Amino acid sequence: MIDVSDALSLILERADARPPAMKPVGQTPGLVLAEDVASDIDSPPYDKALMDGYAVIAADMRGGTAELQVLEEVVAGDTPREVVVSGTATRIMTGAPMPDGADAVVIIERTELIESGDASTVRISDDAVEAGQNILPQATSLRKGDVVLRAGRRLAAVDVGIMSEVGRHEALVYPQPTVAVLATGNELVPSEQMPGPGQIRNSNGPMLCALADKAGGTAVDLGIGRDDEAELSRLVQQGLEEDVLVLSGGVSAGVLDLVPKVLQDAGVEPVFHKVRLKPGKPMWFGVAPGTAPNTLVFGLPGNPVSSLVCFELFVRPALAALAGHQPGKQPTVEARLARPHRQRGDRPTYFPAVLREDSGETLVEPLDWHGSADLPTLARANGLAMFPAGRLGFEQGEPISVLLLD
Amino acid sequence: MIDVSDALSLILERADARPPAMKPVGQTPGLVLAEDVASDIDSPPYDKALMDGYAVIAADMRGGTAELQVLEEVVAGDTPREVVVSGTATRIMTGAPMPDGADAVVIIERTELIESGDASTVRISDDAVEAGQNILPQATSLRKGDVVLRAGRRLAAVDVGIMSEVGRHEALVYPQPTVAVLATGNELVPSEQMPGPGQIRNSNGPMLCALADKAGGTAVDLGIGRDDEAELSRLVQQGLEEDVLVLSGGVSAGVLDLVPKVLQDAGVEPVFHKVRLKPGKPMWFGVAPGTAPNTLVFGLPGNPVSSLVCFELFVRPALAALAGHQPGKQPTVEARLARPHRQRGDRPTYFPAVLREDSGETLVEPLDWHGSADLPTLARANGLAMFPAGRLGFEQGEPISVLLLD
Numbered sequence: 056m057i058d059v060s061d062a063l064s065l066i067l068e069r070a071d072a073r074p075p076a077m078k079p080v081g082q083t084p085g086l087v088l089a090e091d092v093a094s095d096i097d098s099p100p101y102d103k104a105l106m107d108g109y110a111v112i113a114a115d116m117r118g119g120t121a122e123l124q125v126l127e128e129v130v131a132g133d134t135p136r137e138v139v140v141s142g143t144a145t146r147i148m149t150g151a152p153m154p155d156g157a158d159a160v161v162i163i164e165r166t167e168l169i170e171s172g173d174a175s176t177v178r179i180s181d182d183a184v185e186a187g188q189n190i191l192p193q194a195t196s197l198r199k200g201d202v203v204l205r206a207g208r209r210l211a212a213v214d215v216g217i218m219s220e221v222g223r224h225e226a227l228v229y230p231q232p233t234v235a236v237l238a239t240g241n242e243l244v245p246s247e248q249m250p251g252p253g254q255i256r257n258s259n260g261p262m263l264c265a266l267a268d269k270a271g272g273t274a275v276d277l278g279i280g281r282d283d284e285a286e287l288s289r290l291v292q293q294g295l296e297e298d299v300l301v302l303s304g305g306v307s308a309g310v311l312d313l314v315p316k317v318l319q320d321a322g323v324e325p326v327f328h329k330v331r332l333k334p335g336k337p338m339w340f341g342v343a344p345g346t347a348p349n350t351l352v353f354g355l356p357g358n359p360v361s362s363l364v365c366f367e368l369f370v371r372p373a374l375a376a377l378a379g380h381q382p383g384k385q386p387t388v389e390a391r392l393a394r395p396h397r398q399r400g401d402r403p404t405y406f407p408a409v410l411r412e413d414s415g416e417t418l419v420e421p422l423d424w425h426g427s428a429d430l431p432t433l434a435r436a437n438g439l440a441m442f443p444a445g446r447l448g449f450e451q452g453e454p455i456s457v458l459l460l461d
Numbered sequence: 462m463i464d465v466s467d468a469l470s471l472i473l474e475r476a477d478a479r480p481p482a483m484k485p486v487g488q489t490p491g492l493v494l495a496e497d498v499a500s501d502i503d504s505p506p507y508d509k510a511l512m513d514g515y516a517v518i519a520a521d522m523r524g525g526t527a528e529l530q531v532l533e534e535v536v537a538g539d540t541p542r543e544v545v546v547s548g549t550a551t552r553i554m555t556g557a558p559m560p561d562g563a564d565a566v567v568i569i570e571r572t573e574l575i576e577s578g579d580a581s582t583v584r585i586s587d588d589a590v591e592a593g594q595n596i597l598p599q600a601t602s603l604r605k606g607d608v609v610l611r612a613g614r615r616l617a618a619v620d621v622g623i624m625s626e627v628g629r630h631e632a633l634v635y636p637q638p639t640v641a642v643l644a645t646g647n648e649l650v651p652s653e654q655m656p657g658p659g660q661i662r663n664s665n666g667p668m669l670c671a672l673a674d675k676a677g678g679t680a681v682d683l684g685i686g687r688d689d690e691a692e693l694s695r696l697v698q699q700g701l702e703e704d705v706l707v708l709s710g711g712v713s714a715g716v717l718d719l720v721p722k723v724l725q726d727a728g729v730e731p732v733f734h735k736v737r738l739k740p741g742k743p744m745w746f747g748v749a750p751g752t753a754p755n756t757l758v759f760g761l762p763g764n765p766v767s768s769l770v771c772f773e774l775f776v777r778p779a780l781a782a783l784a785g786h787q788p789g790k791q792p793t794v795e796a797r798l799a800r801p802h803r804q805r806g807d808r809p810t811y812f813p814a815v816l817r818e819d820s821g822e823t824l825v826e827p828l829d830w831h832g833s834a835d836l837p838t839l840a841r842a843n844g845l846a847m848f849p850a851g852r853l854g855f856e857q858g859e860p861i862s863v864l865l866l867d
Contacts, residue, residue, distance in 0.1 A: 080652075084671050098661075101658075101659070107713060130647065130648075131646055131647060131659070132646065132688075133659050149763075150764075196837055211866075212671035212674075213769060214840055215667045216836050217664065217837055218652070219662055220652070220661075222652055223652065224653050241536065241538030241539075242537035242556060246486075246624070246626070246628055246630045249628065252507075253557070255504075255556075255626075256502075258622040258625040261486060261622060261624075262622030265622075268490070269491075307513060357556065363622075430623045431603050433619050434610065
């Protein structure tokens with residue numbers, strides 16, 4: 056039996072980022088970039104007007120007023136044809152390229168257009184025109200060749216905008232790991248079915264699929280595997296085609312707990328079995344090195360709460376590593392116990408709990424938990440209070456670390 | 462011109478939750494439940510063994526040791542056939558139903574099986590057997606008819622487990638709103654294309670699609686609309702088939718800023734145009750009441766940073782409301798200015814900024830921002846520092862509210 060931290064180290068040593076692949080940029084938010092992305096353009100690509108108005112030569116406005124000949128009108132998407140010289144101006148719209156010669160934009164509110172026949176002039180009254188005003192110079196925000204996004208970055212929606220701006224409609228990213236989920240046990244029936252005597256519905260499979268999806272994986276539901284070697288072997292083979300295989304059930308010491316044997320027969324090398332942890336002690340972990348993606352195989356205990364705790368402690372960090380994320384700290388907060396708590400102190404215990412703020416303090420209240428099958432209580436929890444081993448009683452007000460639930 | 466908070470109120474008044482629909486439970490995490498979900502079973506459905514061992518009558522163990530006749534073996538999925546009477550025991554596995562008569566489970570480690578011919582007996586040594594031990598009584602975690610999840614709940618992965626447990630493979634939820642995204646402007650070319658003179662690539666469209674997806678919507682990319690009434694009208698009609706239509710560009714006062722006119726010709730009733738905000742002043746909002754889903758229409762300014770700010774302030778809360786979420790507070794934190802900041806003080810300003818922790822204090826550092834087209838700077842930001850209007854200078858150490866970016 057090993058400690059939680061040692062178990063996690065053994066897992067992460069074997070959880071290399073999956074081979075990068077090109078993806079359409081719209082599908083990349085949340086994924087980790089596997090290349091440096093450089094700009095192929097200057098941005099803005101030209102000196103750009105930031106306001107609607109007139110492109111002028113600032114020196115023409117020294118007197119505070121001027122009447123200038125209007126050369127042309129330039130909108131975003133146009134190219135100016137005329138050069139602005141002293142005594143002239145070009146009507147310009149926000150986003151349009153500045154005409155050569157002009158060095159300032161006077162906003163439309165300061166101008167009055169006078170049309171007479173074919174000729175137009177603009178009367179401008181503005182005694183504070185400065186060269187450069189209302190212009191964004193070429194390459195201000197990026198220059199051709201600049202790296203705009205570095206490998207290792209977790210991509211956000213704004214990065215989709217940036218990649219589009221620099222001409223990328225695909226990017227090299229670490230793909231989401233695929234996660235096969237197999238719930239095992241003769242007692243399980245699908246949720247559509249009313250359980251008969253001695254049967255329970257399969258809640259683990261759908262829950263683990265949802266957890267895998269939310270944790271950045273892509274779940275592949277293998278359904279229910281009965282406690283039968285041939286059937287389990289067939290389903291395990293299927294699961295080993297994915298990056299991760301998560302099983303629930305069948306890892307205790309019961310006569311029908313076939314999972315470790317079936318996995319080893321399928322070539323999965325055991326790394327550890329049993330962790331100093333409550334709930335979740337029977338946790339099994341191995342790697343199938345012969346399979347194409349070096350599938351990581353997690354045998355989680357069959358009880359839903361144990362399954363969830365083991366998923367949070369072990370599978371979630373592994374999925375993050377496979378997706379190219381740097382190993383991070385677990386999302387924990389320190390809180391004060393809202394009421395005294397007693398436990399059997401032989402293993403570190405992860406107890407469903409509610410975190411709440413009270414007069415500026417974070418309190419944690421362990422829920423009245425009916426053992427490791429009690430999903431409805433877990434649904435009310437927003438964290439797992441981590442009680443260390445070796446102590447039976449914890450006092451109200453004691454500081455306790457709490458692992459946040461998603 | 463109206464204030465940000467008034468603008469948001471006008472939007473939320475018109476953002477009713479979309480009609481609920483049935484979805485497979487695996488697709489519900491992140492969505493809001495639109496019905497109470499009750500259990501159709503007791504859980505556990507029977508008194509359940511929590512350990513591998515022997516089901517016994519606790520009173521038989523008063524002496525600390527006993528030798529009991531083994532009646533049968535019951536595993537998870539089985540139904541016990543024999544009644545345990547004094548002097549007998551049933552071999553039982555974790556998760557299996559307790560046989561009638563027995564009231565405790567003794568763990569396997571305390572037992573020794575003695576087989577002789579057809580008969581088996583078990584020798585047990587345990588001086589602390591209590592009635593009820595290692596048994597989870599029927600209906601401990603839920604009782605038939607109990608509401609396990611209430612309407613209005615934001616569903617999490619664990620709820621998928623619970624719904625599966627109570628026989629639900631579908632649930633009534635508020636569906637994700639669909640969000641049509643249309644970038645407008647003659648200057649725009651798709652990201653695959655090298656922009657010619659006076660052109661820029663469309664970064665807004667892909668960015669807004671990614672934002673809509675991450676904010677709980679389903680984006681429908683309508684591509685680029687040129688500044689042409691007939692083309693815009695056609696694309697707007699397409700957009701009005703979705704719950705939300707987000708346009709970028711074309712809402713300033715330029716001659717080609719056709720969007721408000723085209724929208725009104727399409728029957729979209731204007732609610733407001735222009736917000737006291739920087740960047741983002743030209744923001745337009747209306748509703749198309751004749752269309753089936755009462756489409757909310759947002760005309761965002763064409764500059765990417767303005768677009769993003771307006772999305773965060775207005776579109777994101779609207780999408781949450783359409784998806785059935787209760788209006789929440791914006792995700793803001795208070796931080797101290799890491800360096801002095803100056804601005805033009807005519808409108809409240811949302812400035813790209815980096816939040817960081819320094820000796821236990823949260824600091825906010827406004828980035829060196831090159832105007833509202835500067836996406837690369839925005840990519841480094843993790844928040845928008847909110848500088849109130851009417852002041853030009855802010856001192857180092859001043860408390861500033863910061864809107865968190867996703």
